[in-house]
Amino acid sequence: MVSIIIINYKTFDYTKKCIESIIQYTKNIAFEIILVDNFSNDGSAEKLKHLYPTLTHIQNNTNLGFSKANNIGILEAKGDVILLLNSDTELFEDTISYCYDYIMNGKTNSIVSCKLIYPNNQIQYQCSTFPSIKNNIIEMFRLQKLLSKEKAAKVLYSTYFDHNSEAAPEWIWGTFFMFHKKCLEKLNHKKLDDTFFMYGEDMKWCYDFKHVGCNIVYLPNKKIIHHVGKSSTVISEKTNQIVKNELQFICLVKGRAYKLIYKFIRILNLLSSLNANNYELSKLYLKY
Numbered sequence: 053m054v055s056i057i058i059i060n061y062k063t064f065d066y067t068k069k070c071i072e073s074i075i076q077y078t079k080n081i082a083f084e085i086i087l088v089d090n091f092s093n094d095g096s097a098e099k100l101k102h103l104y105p106t107l108t109h110i111q112n113n114t115n116l117g118f119s120k121a122n123n124i125g126i127l128e129a130k131g132d133v134i135l136l137l138n139s140d141t142e143l144f145e146d147t148i149s150y151c152y153d154y155i156m157n158g159k160t161n162s163i164v165s166c167k168l169i170y171p172n173n174q175i176q177y178q179c180s181t182f183p184s185i186k187n188n189i190i191e192m193f194r195l196q197k198l199l200s201k202e203k204a205a206k207v208l209y210s211t212y213f214d215h216n217s218e219a220a221p222e223w224i225w226g227t228f229f230m231f232h233k234k235c236l237e238k239l240n241h242k243k244l245d246d247t248f249f250m251y252g253e254d255m256k257w258c259y260d261f262k263h264v265g266c267n268i269v270y271l272p273n274k275k276i277i278h279h280v281g282k283s284s285t286v287i288s289e290k291t292n293q294i295v296k297n298e299l300q301f302i303c304l305v306k307g308r309a310y311k312l313i314y315k316f317i318r319i320l321n322l323l324s325s326l327n328a329n330n331y332e333l334s335k336l337y338l339k340y
Contacts, residue, residue: 053082054152054230055129058139059121060089064096066140066279071104073143080149084108086125090115117249118226126236126243134236136229140279141168147274151230154271160232162267163258165224167215167275176278179209179221179270182259183298185310185317192321219270222262226254227278231261238264247304251290252297259305295336315340 056074060067071085086108089097101109108128112121122136133152151164168176181187187208190196196204196212205213209221236242238261245256258268303311319337322330 053084053131054133054135054148055084055086055126055131056135056137056148057086057088057122057125057129058137059118059125060087060092060096060100060139061115062092062094062096063139064092064094064099067096067100068103070137070139070141070143071100071107073141074137074148077143077146078148079146081152082131083148084130086110086128088112088121088125090117090121117246119244119246119248119253123243123246129233131233133230133232136226138227138278141227142277142279144277145274147228147276148230150274151228151271154269155230155232159267159269160234161265162231162269163224163235163261164230164269164271165228166270167272168225168227168278169275171277171279175215176225176280177209177211177213177215178225178227179213179215179219180224180255181207181209181222182255182305183302183314183318185314188314188317188321192317192324215270216272218272221268221270223255223258224268224270226257228276229254229257231266235261235264235266238266248297248300251294252301255298255301256304259301291333292336295333296340299337299340 058067058070074085087100088110089112091112091114097109097111110124110128112124116124126134133155135148147166151166155162155164165178168178170176190208196208199207213219245253245260247256262268299311299315302314315337319334322334322337
């Protein structure tokens, strides 16, 4: 069975659409939906409980953030496989069964995601590498132009990878994040790291899973729609928080000295593009 955990925070319409799409398209496996409300305080939790009384509903007394809320949901999970699914996602095919079958057919050591698309069918470039000095130097000096398209994709991922073939990136987004409970048992405290309130938590999760020998797997054959940003009500602060957490992640896993060198190279890389938006972004890196 798959335990599908959805965090709701003032996103009634999107959460409802997400739940309905799961029920409509997930046909070949047993599943449960655990809905964790992060103190929405807007009536959405009550309305969702009224509409879907058979789901497992958990009400937090404060907004605990994405990681802690998912850990609370995981404690209630009865399935052998866990799926963390953003409330602003929508299924239109049986993606969950496909990924579940992949894991259960001898891949219980894998963390799995599928193809994410915008409502207009454009691909979201979710496969990534961990932030590194090396990759920033490659981009700054345009060294990827010396590589084949396939090699550049494997080295840098992101927009260099077309996301149309199976891959093993260093990290994937937490939007659709499926794993067997056996992987969770390997982690410290047997739970997901909850250092980050929002943004960057999926990068840290992938780092932790890889550190204990699990594989990160991207499967392109099934897709879901991701209405990016709809599960967050702090869009204006998003970039600021992403940069802050990225640098905190580097400090946690590589140390303060590496972080300082990374910041310097990252800023130079951004400025080398002569792009006004990247200039503003470089100021955020300088800030932290």
